[in-house]
Amino acid sequence: MLSGASVSVPIPGTLKAKAWKTGMNPSAVKSASYTAKTPDPDPDLGPSVRANGERGSVRVRQGQTVAITVTMAAGEYIGINADWWVVAIPSYGQIWYYMKALMEWVEFPANDLSAMQPALQGPLMNVPESVTVLPAMTLPRGTYIFYFAVDQMDGILNYPDGPMLVDSVTVVVE
Numbered sequence: 684m685l686s687g688a689s690v691s692v693p694i695p696g697t698l699k700a701k702a703w704k705t706g707m708n709p710s711a712v713k714s715a716s717y718t719a720k721t722p723d724p725d726p727d728l729g730p731s732v733r734a735n736g737e738r739g740s741v742r743v744r745q746g747q748t749v750a751i752t753v754t755m756a757a758g759e760y761i762g763i764n765a766d767w768w769v770v771a772i773p774s775y776g777q778i779w780y781y782m783k784a785l786m787e788w789v790e791f792p793a794n795d796l797s798a799m800q801p802a803l804q805g806p807l808m809n810v811p812e813s814v815t816v817l818p819a820m821t822l823p824r825g826t827y828i829f830y831f832a833v834d835q836m837d838g839i840l841n842y843p844d845g846p847m848l849v850d851s852v853t854v855v856v857e
């Protein structure tokens with residue numbers, strides 16, 4: 684992730700992220716606490732996820748639709764093989780969701796990160812035009828966090844040890 688960025692993660696603790704390049708040693712570990720939801724300081728690098736076109740935190744009233752889109756700016760990581768992850772975590776219940784393929788969501792038991800599969804496996808590339816991962820739909824009242832992340836291509840989520848580039852958007856349905 685980006686130095687100095689704060690992100691929301693479902694598990695309390697410290698998120699560690701390392702930059703990586705093929706054939707190079709990982710860079711120094713960068714740690715960030717994520718109690719505060721501050722905007723990404725460099726929105727032009729890495730994955731970005733938006734709700735109704737907005738980053739960070741979005742509020743809608745019940746009955747209003749929510750659409751989730753993603754973009755990617757690969758920057759210096761372009762061409763590096765990666766797992767691409769899209770995950771939705773509701774604040775209620777015991778079911779979370781990951782995107783298995785474009786707009787194909789699969790539910791899994793909350794907190795069981797090993798149950799997830801990447802949405803895509805392949806080299807990091809620039810995706811400047813928004814790609815819809817959740818078409819506009821109404822959601823039950825509650826809070827939802829949508830994550831878009833990339834990490835080393837090994838089929839598993841490299842959390843919490845990284846390296847990982849991640850962005851999230853929080854949706855509050857009132």
Ligand SMILES: [Ca+2]
Nearest residue numbers: 766835837839
């Ligand atoms: Ca991985």
